[in-house]
Amino acid sequence: MTSATRTRLSAEEFERTYIGKRAELWRGEVREKMPASRGHGRIAMRIGSRIANFSDQKGLGETHAAETGFRIQTPAGESVLAPDAAFIRKERIPPDLPDEGFVRIAPDLVVEVRLPDDPLPELHEKAREWLAGGVRLVWLVDPVRRVVEVWRAGGQVQTLADADVLSGDEVLPGFELPARKVWG
Numbered sequence: 001m002t003s004a005t006r007t008r009l010s011a012e013e014f015e016r017t018y019i020g021k022r023a024e025l026w027r028g029e030v031r032e033k034m035p036a037s038r039g040h041g042r043i044a045m046r047i048g049s050r051i052a053n054f055s056d057q058k059g060l061g062e063t064h065a066a067e068t069g070f071r072i073q074t075p076a077g078e079s080v081l082a083p084d085a086a087f088i089r090k091e092r093i094p095p096d097l098p099d100e101g102f103v104r105i106a107p108d109l110v111v112e113v114r115l116p117d118d119p120l121p122e123l124h125e126k127a128r129e130w131l132a133g134g135v136r137l138v139w140l141v142d143p144v145r146r147v148v149e150v151w152r153a154g155g156q157v158q159t160l161a162d163a164d165v166l167s168g169d170e171v172l173p174g175f176e177l178p179a180r181k182v183w184g
Contacts, residue, residue: 027077047087069102072133085111106134
């Protein structure tokens with residue numbers, strides 16, 4: 001669950017003030033976040049670790065854990081968003097990208113896990129924001145409905161149920177995860 005504060009900040013001000021805290025910057029508006037539940041953390045880790053293992057075996061890039069801040073620039077403004085897991089292909093990572101501060105490039109793949117009280121329209125808006133900022137693939141994992149929504153650059157959205165297979169598409173070529181394994 002998120003709650004908006006009335007403070008409006010630039011990405012630089014947000015980084016100085018909020019780095020290490022559970023919050024995101026949504027087009028200048030600070031949104032504080034509550035810690036996640038056990039189930040949420042378990043699902044996020046299950047998916048993130050599978051992405052990391054696959055990427056490491058194939059030498060594809062970097063996987064980032066929950067709450068890594070990414071600076072996203074869209075026509076509507078700049079945001080600092082923190083997904084539940086993210087992946088960046090190695091050829092997109094500049095050699096001088098600093099380890100400190102928020103990541104200044106958009107990931108290629110973002111995983112967002114829905115909390116029971118997260119409004120679905122808000123998550124859809126966040127998926128659109130990620131895509132507008134340059135992300136190529138967004139997985140919205142919804143334990144409430146027990147589906148995974150796959151959002152792709154170009155506007156295609158696909159809903160996967162237990163019998164379907166989650167694919168890494170061109171971002172993680174060859175990566176597959178049966179949707180039923182997302183839940184346990």
